Amino acid sequence: MGDNLEFYIGGEWTAPADPERSRTLDVVNPATEEVCGKVAVGSAADVDLAVAAARGAFASWSRTSVADRIEVLRNVQEVYQKRSGDLGAALTEEMGAPASLANGFQVGLGAGHLAKAIEILQDFPFEERRGATLVVKEPIGVCALITPWNWPLNQIAVKVFPALATGCTMVLKPSEIAPSAGRIFAEILDAAGVPAGVFNLVHGDGPGVGAPLSSHPDVDMVSFTGSVRAGVEVAKNAAPGVKRVTQELGGKSPNIVLDDADLAANVASGVTAMMGNSGQTCSALSRMLVPRARMDEAVAAAREAVAGVTVGDPAGDVVMGPVASRAQFDKVQALIQKGIDEGAVLVAGGTGRPDGLPTGFYVKPTVFAGVTNDMAIAREEIFGPVLVIIGYDDVDHAVEIANDTEYGLAGNVAGADLDAARAVARRIRAGWVSINDGFDFGCPFGGYKKSGNGREWGEFGFHDYLETKGVLGYEPEEAAS
The missing domain is CATH 3.40.605.10 (Aldehyde Dehydrogenase; Chain A, domain 1)
Known part of the structure; x- marks a missing residue:
């Protein structure tokens, strides 16, 4: 350029x-x-x-x-x-x-x-x-x-x-x-x-x-x-x-996968979405919450999904290119190693570049399971293609984990029961919460807590650029009545 x-x-x-x-x-x-x-x-x-x-x-x-x-x-x-x-x-x-x-x-x-x-x-x-x-x-x-x-x-x-x-x-x-x-x-x-x-x-x-x-x-x-x-x-x-x-x-957004027949498909969808843009998305759904009793099923679906994420020259036909800079590469590598050191289970990926890519800031698409919400990889914004899977006991526990973060930018609820998903979405303390990966250019986008203030997108994006003025007595009282 x-x-x-x-x-x-x-x-x-x-x-x-x-x-x-x-x-x-x-x-x-x-x-x-x-x-x-x-x-x-x-x-x-x-x-x-x-x-x-x-x-x-x-x-x-x-x-x-x-x-x-x-x-x-x-x-x-x-x-x-x-x-x-x-x-x-x-x-x-x-x-x-x-x-x-x-x-x-x-x-x-x-x-x-x-x-x-x-x-x-x-x-x-x-x-x-x-x-x-x-x-x-x-x-x-x-x-x-x-x-x-x-x-x-x-x-x-x-x-x-x-x-x-x-x-x-x-x-x-x-x-x-x-x-x-x-x-x-x-x-x-x-x-x-x-x-x-x-x-x-x-x-x-x-x-x-x-x-x-x-x-x-x-x-x-x-x-x-x-x-x-x-x-x-x-x-x-x-x-x-x-x-x-x-x-x-920033964000460390939750993706709550509900306990229903679509669990494997929803896990796979969440893995693929997380790897988009090499994970460099502030609203990335980087914490996947799945029913603890179905963790093995979720891990298998995640492993299979990661295998389909191709990494390579961004000018070619690939899903993932490199991360944007040496500094970003080094940060992501350090946090992947941190997850290993903390005892999380490495489902896929890990440190180092993918095979066959000795040059470039390429990161292996990485998934951890066995993650608890107090681990660094569950709390820090990695800003790379790294997904953590956390088990929950019931819906109340899932919501508790989802909201246990200093961020509040985004979230997603995945499940076939729309009423159940709606109820959970209302309880997530974040500014942009989708149900089954919904998208809308007119939806307000912005965060709670340390994810920021104000809103962008659609008509909500207009308001921050406007002052409100009240002009009293603009019209005589008799006419106004």
Whole structure:
């Protein structure tokens, strides 16, 4: 994908503002471990320019009509479709997503969120009359959007499109590990005619760009997706400005497989889903809970499912590519070893690379059984293709285990009895709970506890970008009555 040495500020591609202090980072192809490009690391000076551009554009963009914003978003939709191949290629090269995943669900998520934003914007209630009072939803202002590398287009889309739709302006800092998707996204918005200054992009790392962006006095809100550690730092940086902060952070999500005839099939489905995107998904269902009395059946189904997960060159026809970086590889390897040391039963996988893959950050798809919920592999977010299977005695015990975590991002209940699954789903303390792997672009996505705050996706993603104003006496009392 080449180098990313310029930033998109005020409708133009610009070099770093402070060339004497500017530096670059290597972008590494995780399948080959070779450098495939460089990315410029921005500074506070670049952030100042980008925020100033966004602030300057806010007065006019915030006053555009819904019809005008829909037209712009439809233009974005058209260009996004034309550039979908470029986006998919960037994800395969820079983060190791298999081509089928990158060009399919990864790119498709961005397209789906855009279509949903357009649909919602057509009828979104920006004003509501309550007697003599008018309640108005107004754009919050300049938004700092900080996104991760694991689902680049999804995380950019769920921030940028609601911000555009509600009349906000913004500065995006995509991950420096996989920066090209962000650059292509900026090119798409530019080609679609998004007015200068409405959308701005500054590449860089957390200390160089994330910190000055989240603490900037002219930024009105920060939307962050990433680790709990980094999310806490963002919140601290933003606190002196009393700006709104929304966070989508980590997870250790439960998948409760109910005791019914579909157990083996549901276990297999859960294993396959866990290995998608090499397990690098914040909402990954990484803790599978099965009836203790049927543990042997579950283990056999899991072992068979793992055998069908092909690992290799993401440009080929495989289920799993590498994890995204050396740091991620080392972290996952250490936690797999930790599970072995803790006495968990290794059902499949383990440490080291898969056979025949001496180069690249490839991890064996790994399943542990005999896991208790106090083990590190059951409590820490591994962010790799590692599933732990935990036994439960009854449904109450399953719910207790599911909720015994500092996270609360997602969950799933798998079973043939829909009423039983619904009852269990209501008891899981998480923001996104599916039944039998249900999916909906309009469903609110976000976490309880240390998984964050605020909600993204669908109409719920609009609210964090809006302020609520009450205009009292908008209409005379006599007329209102």
